[in-house]
Amino acid sequence: MSSGDTAEPGGRAAVPPLVTPWVLARVRGPSMTPTVRSGDRLLVRRAGPGRRVADGDVVLARFPARPGLLVVKRVRRAVPGGYWVEGDNPFVTDDSRAFGPAVVVGRVVARLWPRPGRLPRPQG
Numbered sequence: 067m068s069s070g071d072t073a074e075p076g077g078r079a080a081v082p083p084l085v086t087p088w089v090l091a092r093v094r095g096p097s098m099t100p101t102v103r104s105g106d107r108l109l110v111r112r113a114g115p116g117r118r119v120a121d122g123d124v125v126l127a128r129f130p131a132r133p134g135l136l137v138v139k140r141v142r143r144a145v146p147g148g149y150w151v152e153g154d155n156p157f158v159t160d161d162s163r164a165f166g167p168a169v170v171v172g173r174v175v176a177r178l179w180p181r182p183g184r185l186p187r188p189q190g
Contacts, residue, residue: 081128081169084112089172091126091138097153097160098124098138101186107179108138110172119149119170124185126172127151129165137161138174140188154188 093106101124102108110126113119123141127149139151139161148167153160162168176184 081130081133081171083114084110084126084171087112089126090178091174093138095158095160097155097158098140099155101140101154102138102174102177105180106177109175109178111175112172113170117173119173122188124174125149125151125170126174127168127170129162129168131165135165136171137168139168141170 089110089112091108091110093102093104093108095104111117113125119125119141121141121143125139125141127137127139129135129137130147137151137160139153142150142152142162144150145167148169150162151168151170152162174185176182
């Protein structure tokens, strides 16, 4: 699977969930730089009922307006219809600023490659 700014396990008409509980996502694009870079491999846990998503979490999300687009973004806040998500790179706006609220389908647990470890929390 590819992710990051975009990822692919194909989309359906509705916002589809992740198929398995754990997913390996490969980042593609600069929208989460410097936290996550193109080429990074991320371990993602499927989001679902009872799984907490907090402001500041890095997540895999889909936009109802573009259900085939799977993105890695940071949760800014809960809003009606889902979550407001944005990339860490302010110069790339393929996020809620362009597509509105997102549905979180998974939470990034760790970066597996090339710099293994947990992702840093946002500054400030």
